[in-house]
């Protein structure tokens with residue numbers, strides 16, 4: 001059994017789409033980044049890569065490479081899931097938390113779990129997504145950024 005940890009944060013910008021866990025969230029502001037800036041999927045990818053001892057997402061999808069501009073992050077997660085299977089690992093479970101002051105994410109969490117589980121080819125019961133506000137403190141609380149943390153457990157088949 002191996003454990004992995006992932007973290008990510010992106011700046012909030014007006015006019016950008018807000019996509020988290022592969023789900024488009026209705027909000028006038030979104031996240032800036034080279035890809036679609038899905039901080040949750042990026043944190044999840046880093047947790048899985050970390051558990052495998054495969055470095056991080058930045059090494060696999062460098063922001064200097066124009067091929068990855070506005071890329072759908074679920075395709076990165078799919079590639080990471082394929083690597084997991086190829087290395088002979090199975091996901092035991094995955095837990096995560098979105099760090100965001102706004103908008104209210106509650107209604108979207110189940111869909112994020114289903115979307116990411118589908119891409120990873122696992123039962124949605126193995127994937128958990130929570131949300132935590134910044135209590136008006138720091139970059140999260142001032143709505144300057146939205147972050148995410150993820151932890152996963154994988155086992156060798």
Ligand SMILES: [Zn+2]
Nearest residue numbers: 008038039042
């Ligand atoms: Zn990111």
